[in-house]
Amino acid sequence: MHKSSFWQHPVFLSVISGVLLWACWPTSPLTFLVFVAWVPLLALEARSTRLLRFWGWTYLSLLLWNAATTWWVGNTTVPVSGVMANVLNALVMSVPWIGYWKTKRRFGQTAGYISLVAYWLAFEYIHLQWELSWPWLTLGNVFAGQPRWVQWYEWTGTSGGTVWVWVVNMLVFRALQTGVARLRSWRTVALALAVPLVVSTGIRFYRSGLKAVPLNGPDVVVVQPNIDPYNEKFESGTEIQQLQKLITLSDSLIDTTTSLVVWPETAIPFEVDESRFWHVPVLQPLRDFLQRHPRIRLVTGLAGERRLPADTSTPAMRIDPATGIHYEEYNTALQLDTGQGIEYYHKGKLVPGAEIVPYSWLFGFLEKFSLDMGGASGTLGRGTERTVFSRSPAGYRAGPIICYESIYSAYVTGYVRNGANILTIITNDGWWGDTQGYRQHQQYARLRAIETRRWVARSANTGISCFIDPLGQVYQAQPYDVASVIKMHVPPLEGKTLFVQIGDWLSFLALAWTVIALATGIFVRVKKRVWKKH
Incomplete structure (x- = not known):
């Protein structure tokens, strides 16, 4: 790791990335900072020679972002709920970066960049589906305070915003690498910023009749x-x-x-x-x-409830001790x-901790804390x-x-x-x-x-x-x-x-790329081992 100056020190690069991500998030007016927020981490990765050390600095950055932006999750009578949410969310956010580090070194820079976007989109998609779901910091949400910029979300949803953020950050990083005197790189950055804004303006003009109030x-x-x-x-x-x-x-x-x-x-x-x-x-x-x-x-x-047949068994089922009646709360x-x-x-999407104890077979002891974390008492039933x-x-x-x-x-x-x-x-x-x-x-x-x-x-x-x-x-x-x-x-x-x-077609493409990249990586590793044996 090069440490020739303060500006290249991993502590600075890690911290400044987390600070920029916090500073651009709604309801801040500094949304434009998101287009450079990942650049310090991209620079840190380019100088890294050891994965574990790189992961540590990346995790620090992501933890700062989570803690500074969603600290209020712990503003309940059980503050540890917020601490755990930020610690765990930063942890799962670091997984795409590990994949990027490995892919770039195995298949080159271009494949690495494409994979980082795909891995991040795949992470966001999975984070929307599992029981530990906490998609508050989905990257595309950063433009919630600037709806004029993203009228094309009617085509892509927030996944389009995520791609836009990553592409511009990568282009800025490449432009900095090639030197500020090379105007072509900076023209590409300007184009990547301007085209979505122009398209959004056109869509907004075309759709202006939708906001007409009778x-x-x-x-x-x-x-x-x-x-x-x-x-x-x-x-x-x-x-x-x-x-x-x-x-x-x-x-x-x-x-x-x-x-x-x-x-x-x-x-x-x-x-x-x-x-x-x-x-x-x-x-x-x-x-x-x-x-x-x-x-x-x-x-x-x-706060509703429904009786269930006596032979029913569901993760959210409760039994009234006085009557023996089986029921679910909703x-x-x-x-x-x-x-x-x-x-x-x-409600179909339940808040982890407050309305559902994720993977209750393992964390069932947390049920008694759910009301203090801002929800109902224990795991609720859910609609489909x-x-x-x-x-x-x-x-x-x-x-x-x-x-x-x-x-x-x-x-x-x-x-x-x-x-x-x-x-x-x-x-x-x-x-x-x-x-x-x-x-x-x-x-x-x-x-x-x-x-x-x-x-x-x-x-x-x-x-x-x-x-x-x-x-x-x-x-x-x-x-x-x-x-x-x-x-x-x-x-x-x-x-x-x-x-x-x-639907979320960009995430489906990202998932396909991720599966192919992982399969290819496994195939290459197995092939090398077989070749060495022979």
């Missing part, structure tokens, strides 16, 4: 009740007061044009047997509210109407379908996205493929207090609007509630820790973007 269209009302999730929401005896607060806020803006009302995640905070929902006496104010407004449909969150979204019709959706709420006289077919699910780019497209013409995000971001967490979460919703070209109505318990148009522009964003209610004419939209139709 003068006399159906209204959507979004409620932000601002109920403390630790000290109030799940306290016994407060159910009536909480319901009344939601109803009073809703009543203040509902009129004859209102067709849809959206309440946040677990707005109905106590556990309810979903098969007997309307038989619960404490829900009488809710029945009265719907009777007063027969034109509306109410999308709301619920983080539920439901749509209600005055005719007592109910449509249910059970992206259900769309369709019983609306105004023509709304709402995709009920619950909290954490709105981070999942390709997952959200499933609602649109199933017919959703508006997206509703119901969430409770109050678990992590007044930190960057809830701000980042709201920004990510802008990307989901672009990818699907749908309006988003976002109801957050403590904020930020808002409306988002199909170009990613935010309307009526409500401040944190304030009870409020907002209303807007929202047009239901049809049609499917390329990304909705064919």
Whole structure:
């Protein structure tokens, strides 16, 4: 390792890369720094002669990025949950770099660069699928605060942003290697930056009609009740007061044009047997509210449960010790109407630690800590379908996205493929207090609007509630820790973007390249061993 100057020292290169990644992340206005954030690590790899040492410096950089950007994950009564999330996430992020180091030395620089992009995309895809899923720092999310730059996400999803970031970083690194006097390299960098921006501008102009708000269209009302999730929401005896607060806020803006009302995640905070929902006496104010407004449909969150047959066994199954009844609990979204019709959706993407204990056969002892980490008590049941709420006289077919699910780019497209013409995000971001967490979460919703070209109505318990148009522009964003209610004419939209139709095609290509690269590496190694024996 060359140590001729401070600027080339591995400590500096490692730390500055982590700092740049933190400094560019939403909600920072310094997004452009992402285009050079990986350059120090690329320079560090070029000078490295030992894999273990290179991995150590890379891990330090990734740990700094994670800790500085998502430290708020530990802002619960069990701070170790945040520590573990950052430590483990940085660890799995380092795997693509190890693959890159080996591939480059075995097959050359070009193959190494292509493989680094492919390995990173493959890592992001796998990180969206397994039980330790934590895709908050998916690279393409970095542009959530700059939707004007990435209107082409309707073709690629966030994977396109990930590729853009890597390509520009590699071109900048190569330009620095060849010397600043060689203008051709820097022209290539400028082109790689400019072309996606120009394309995005063109798409935004072409799609500008999607954000048009009708003068006399159906209204959507979004409620932000601002109920403390630790000290109030799940306290016994407060159910009536909480319901009344939601109803009073809703009543203040509902009129004859209102067709849809959206309440946040677990707005109905106590556990309810979903098969007997309307038989619960404490829900009488809710029945009265719907009777007063027969034109509306109410999308709301619920801590739901369902009974299971006695011979059923599932990872989330519970047994009532008093009755012996088998049941599962869910983080539920439901749509209600005055005719007592109910449509249910059970959250499919569960938060590790808070709503599901990953690989419970190994970590089952952590179940008792889940509420303190910002979730329910123990592992929840999960839905398998992206259900769309369709019983609306105004023509709304709402995709009920619950909290954490709105981070999942390709997952959200499933609602649109199933017919959703508006997206509703119901969430409770109050678990992590007044930190960057809830701000980042709201920004990510802008990307989901672009990818699907749908309006988003976002109801957050403590904020930020808002409306988002199909170009990613935010309307009526409500401040944190304030009870409020907002209303807007929202047009239901049809049609499917390329990304909705064919999915995360860039990740599929990356997975194919990764499999081929790994198979080729194994084949070459085996061939060499056989050749040596003969």
